[in-house]
Amino acid sequence: MERFTVTYRIVADDDHDAAARADAIALEDTVEIPRDVVPKGYVEDVILGRVEDVTPTGDAVWSARIAYHIDSVGHDLAQLLNVILGNASILRGVKAVDLTPDAALRARFPGARFGAAGVRALTGRSTGGFVCPVIKPQGTSSDSLAQLCYLTAVAGADIVKEDHGLAGQDAAPFRERVTACAAAVARANAERQEKGDQTQALYFPNISGPAHKIHDNARYARDAGADGLLIIPGLYGFDAMNQLAQDDELDLPIMAHPSHLGPYVLSPDHGYGHGMLFGQLMRLAGADISVFPNHGGRFGFSVEECDAIVADCRDPSGVGPAILPSPGGGMSVERLPDMQRQYGADCVYLLGGSLLRAGDGIGDVIRDMRRALTP
Incomplete structure (x- = not known):
């Protein structure tokens, strides 16, 4: 009988303890009753x-593979996550590090709508990395944010992404801001086309608000001219993101932001592996682009952790099409050559706060990024 499998990192005292902990995970994440009363x-x-196997991997650490049947999931993404790391997330010394899907899981959860290839087609950028300025900070007026959108888009940006802190604040209310910014990017694209540029910038506003308004706000953004959506699954839920991704009428690519997800990966003994959360689960839940903190920035991810994320975003055996990794967090133009050597062309390169230092020369910074990322 075919099943999908989850690999867990388990901290235990000995082989017997590790096996018992693996059995506990299998029970807790499915039936949640004592083994002797399982019907x-x-x-x-x-x-x-x-439990498929439990293998020692180091000092007081074991690797356990547990197989689950799709019938324990049904058709809901939230229940899939509940099976993967539901009650087991409350057990000490348990960390989910890998997901191996089966055919049934793939059939019920198709993953990203566009993927890396689809986003590339939308921009018209046939080769090279993607330039992605981050429009910020909160407290700035809608008109000023729209001007930043225009300046970066007209200079050659591929994706103009709002900062995840832009929500519904009084300084730039959601609908007012999105309308102004979408119009600014559209104007920039029209000017690029007049000059013979066959590429275009895509505007990704941050979709926020009360949970019951997320879909309405996403549709408003689409109708206002947005080309994609920025979602924070750590706040609104992976299923909310998946619902937007699978909405045939909405039909927009999604960029997932890592805000609020740090506690899920920062402990070596609990939560998720970096690649599993920011690669496999983002992809599974419908993100076309997964934002994560680059190593050497202000958040402290390691080179190995970043490499794991990128590998799972691109893994041909993953769920749905490969998606685009998007490293950021304290990045600068000077770091782009090293980043490009590590991440390659199918990557969205973020530049946020440091971009604002350029002032009126912000367009020159975007053009420098474009040159650095063009083969």
Whole structure:
């Protein structure tokens, strides 16, 4: 019987303790009852998680693979996450580090709508990395933010992304801001086309607000001229992002921001592996672009952790099409050559706060980025 598998990093005292902890995960994430009262037949044979193997990997650390049947999930992404790391997230010394999908999981959860290739087609940028200025800070007026959008887009940006802190504040209310910024990017694109540029900038506003208004705000952004959406799944939920990704009428690419997700990866003994969360799960939940903190920036991810994220964004055996990694967090134009050597062309390169230092020369910085990222 085919099942998808999850690999866990388990901290234990010895082989017996590790095996017991693996059994506990299989129970907690499916039936959540004592093993001796699990009903025989369908519940025991199909629903109950199945421990495949438990292998020592280092001092007091074991790797456990547990297989789950799609029937324990149903058709809901939230329940899939509940099976992967639901009650097990409350157990000490348990960290989910890898997901191996089966055919049934792929069929029910198609992943990203556009993926890396789809986003490239939308921009018209056939080769090279993507230039992505971040429009900020909060407290700035809608007109001033729109002017930043225009200046970066007309200079050759591929994706004009709002900062995740731009929500519904009085300084730049959501609908007013989105309308102004979308118009500014459209004007810049028209000027680029007049000059013979076959590429265009895509505007990604931050979709925020009360949970029951997320879909309405996303549709408003689309109708106002937005070309994509920025979502914070750590605040609004992976399922909310997935619902937007699978909305045929909305039909927009999605960039996922990592805000609020740090505690899920920062502990070596709990939560998720970096690649699994920012690569596999973002992809599974419908993100076309996954933002994460680059190493050497202000957040402290390591080179190995960043490489794991990128590998899982691009893994051909992953769910749905490969998606675009997007490193950021204290980046500068001077770091682009090194970043490009590490991440390659299928990558969205963010530049935020340091971009504002350029003042009236912000367009020159974007052009410098474009030159640095063009083969």
